[in-house]
Amino acid sequence: MKNRKILIFVLTFVLVISTTVMPAFGAFYTVQSGDVLWEIAERYGVTIDEIVDFNEIEDRNLIFPGQKLEIPDNLTSDVEGPDLDVVTPMPDDLVDEEVMISIVHTNDTHGRIVEDGYAGNIGFAKIATLIENKRAENPNTLVLDAGDALHGQTIAQLNEGESVVKIFNEIGYDAMTAGNHDFNYGKERLLELSEMAEFPILAANIYADSYENFLPEYVIKEVGGVKVGIFGLATPETKFKSHPKNTEGLEFFDSVIIAKLMVAELENQVDVVVALSHLGMDQSSTERSDLIAEYVDGIDLIVDGHSHTVLEEGMMVGDTMIVQAGEYDKFLGVVDMVVEGSNVKSITPSLIPQEEGIAVEPHSGVTEIIEEVQEENNLITEEVVVSSDIKLEGSREFVRTGETNLGNLITDAMVDFTGADLALTNGGGIRASIEAGEITVGDVITVLPFGNYVVTIDVTGAELLEALEHGYSAYPESLGAFPHISGMNVVIDPDQEVGSRVVEVTVDGEELDPEATYSLATNDFLAAGGDDYTMFGDNEITALYPGLDEILIEYIKEYGTEGSPVEGRIQTIDEVSYLSLNLVA
Numbered sequence: 001m002k003n004r005k006i007l008i009f010v011l012t013f014v015l016v017i018s019t020t021v022m023p024a025f026g027a028f029y030t031v032q033s034g035d036v037l038w039e040i041a042e043r044y045g046v047t048i049d050e051i052v053d054f055n056e057i058e059d060r061n062l063i064f065p066g067q068k069l070e071i072p073d074n075l076t077s078d079v080e081g082p083d084l085d086v087v088t089p090m091p092d093d094l095v096d097e098e099v100m101i102s103i104v105h106t107n108d109t110h111g112r113i114v115e116d117g118y119a120g121n122i123g124f125a126k127i128a129t130l131i132e133n134k135r136a137e138n139p140n141t142l143v144l145d146a147g148d149a150l151h152g153q154t155i156a157q158l159n160e161g162e163s164v165v166k167i168f169n170e171i172g173y174d175a176m177t178a179g180n181h182d183f184n185y186g187k188e189r190l191l192e193l194s195e196m197a198e199f200p201i202l203a204a205n206i207y208a209d210s211y212e213n214f215l216p217e218y219v220i221k222e223v224g225g226v227k228v229g230i231f232g233l234a235t236p237e238t239k240f241k242s243h244p245k246n247t248e249g250l251e252f253f254d255s256v257i258i259a260k261l262m263v264a265e266l267e268n269q270v271d272v273v274v275a276l277s278h279l280g281m282d283q284s285s286t287e288r289s290d291l292i293a294e295y296v297d298g299i300d301l302i303v304d305g306h307s308h309t310v311l312e313e314g315m316m317v318g319d320t321m322i323v324q325a326g327e328y329d330k331f332l333g334v335v336d337m338v339v340e341g342s343n344v345k346s347i348t349p350s351l352i353p354q355e356e357g358i359a360v361e362p363h364s365g366v367t368e369i370i371e372e373v374q375e376e377n378n379l380i381t382e383e384v385v386v387s388s389d390i391k392l393e394g395s396r397e398f399v400r401t402g403e404t405n406l407g408n409l410i411t412d413a414m415v416d417f418t419g420a421d422l423a424l425t426n427g428g429g430i431r432a433s434i435e436a437g438e439i440t441v442g443d444v445i446t447v448l449p450f451g452n453y454v455v456t457i458d459v460t461g462a463e464l465l466e467a468l469e470h471g472y473s474a475y476p477e478s479l480g481a482f483p484h485i486s487g488m489n490v491v492i493d494p495d496q497e498v499g500s501r502v503v504e505v506t507v508d509g510e511e512l513d514p515e516a517t518y519s520l521a522t523n524d525f526l527a528a529g530g531d532d533y534t535m536f537g538d539n540e541i542t543a544l545y546p547g548l549d550e551i552l553i554e555y556i557k558e559y560g561t562e563g564s565p566v567e568g569r570i571q572t573i574d575e576v577s578y579l580s581l582n583l584v585a
């Protein structure tokens with residue numbers, strides 16, 4: 001209340017000043033924070049309708065600070081200027097003024113800091129400009145991120161998320177919530193990053209030892225006299241959608257119950273309640289933002305992430321609006337909200353698409369940070385991981401048509417790191433060879449540049465066979481889906497029809513059992529059905545691991561490069577009979 005009184009005083013002062021200096025009529029009035037139309041009309045002795053018509057205002061509830069209104073010079077042309085006695089508003093009138101606040105939001109940017117027109121990323125240099133423009137249009141603007149920002153691309157990973165925090169600081173984010181991938185550097189690192197951040201990283205439902213909150217539960221922001229309570233919700237899937245060791249000792253509490261507690265705590269302190277959630281809306285998730293909206297009263301807006309859902313106009317569930325802006329900063333989300341007292345009168349969500357986003361000038365401060373980080377990263381990518389006597393074969397014509405030592409090395413590293421029975425990765429994801437000599441971090445990133453994660457899924461022998469049939473369907477022609485494998489041996493007969501070319505699969509020397517379940521390490525792209533591995537699309541991910549590049553670096557540091565030669569993991573039936581003929585001879 002105290003703040004509101006101060007605000008009323010300030011507003012009154014602003015009104016008095018602005019009314020004293022403005023001419024009586026036929027002039028422009030610049031809308032001030034907290035202004036409403038009836039008051040402006042009363043001050044000039046005209047009606048609201050006259051101002052609305054004259055300025056072609058579409059929605060009389062939507063005037064914004066900085067907007068220029070032309071005042072029609074009619075009825076009161078003999079008046080010198082507005083009467084100050086009349087214009088000084090009574091505090092009671094001001095309490096229930098309509099104010100428009102705006103909330104700009106991002107989610108699941110996964111380290112996509114740099115603009116990439118081809119991939120569709122706007123990039124944060126231009127996101128920053130878009131936000132600056134929004135603030136110029138409406139100074140009552142909050143900026144939120146719904147998680148999974150700190151990891152996913154080299155530019156973020158080489159400094160363990162610090163670059164993203166620096167950029168968010170520069171842009172002036174007001175709050176962020178902890179996504180599952182924000183734990184990828186470990187929980188201690190997330191705490192360090194939250195120290196560096198000039199905004200809170202929120203999660204009301206994560207508890208550490210003795211039921212202490214691991215991160216702050218909520219923050220209260222005041223914009224345009226409106227108090228906005230923002231609480232964070234993290235997904236319990238973090239337990240397996242980040243390496244399990246990253247959340248050791250943490251408990252994720254039921255998000256519906258926690259959301260109810262948060263609303264109870266906040267509702268008497270604030271005018272607007274916002275849940276900043278990384279729960280998502282995938283029906284396979286047991287805790288979801290739509291369930292929060294359905295079961296928890298009193299939340300005005302859920303700014304959501306995790307499911308990478310594009311909600312062009314938001315989604316209303318009960319009395320709660322849910323917004324989410326897709327993925328990889330392909331969109332910037334904007335919510336305009338008209339608030340009167342503690343009532344939200346209207347919420348209008350929209351998305352700024354990539355085409356519109358990249359049309360603006362890049363923000364100089366953010367551009368500078370990106371350039372600095374890239375320079376620092378260059379120093380890191382020059383770091384030598386190991387020295388190698390052999391060339392690792394990763395060129396396109398080989399990795400999409402047959403077994404190579406680099407394909408074997410990558411899949412062996414996948415099995416080693418995850419402890420899975422088998423590994424399979426697509427040749428199309430291997431982008432370069434590494435020459436003999438010193439291997440740098442940069443060399444490995446050049447081989448595996450997509451920032452794909454290693455995941456494990458459970459597959460039946462029958463599903464695996466179907467996957468292999470698909471992967472070897474084009475042989476000997478080149479195919480991005482061509483599978484490199486570890487933990488199994490495959491014999492193919494390219495003379496057979498597509499779909500019946502895999503004539504033998506052995507796992508640990510034993511024939512593949514179509515009924516048995518195997519744990520398979522693959523990359524997140526294939527697990528999601530990428531490269532037409534549709535047979536994997538429905539298999540639940542049992543665990544999520546670091547990037548392919550990170551796993552390969554760890555592996556060659558420990559074991560070198562020579563333990564995975566071409567050894568007949570993938571053979572044609574002719575090669576097998578040639579070998580057995582030779583053995584006989």
Ligand SMILES: [Zn+2]
Nearest residue numbers: 148179180306
């Ligand atoms: Zn996520």
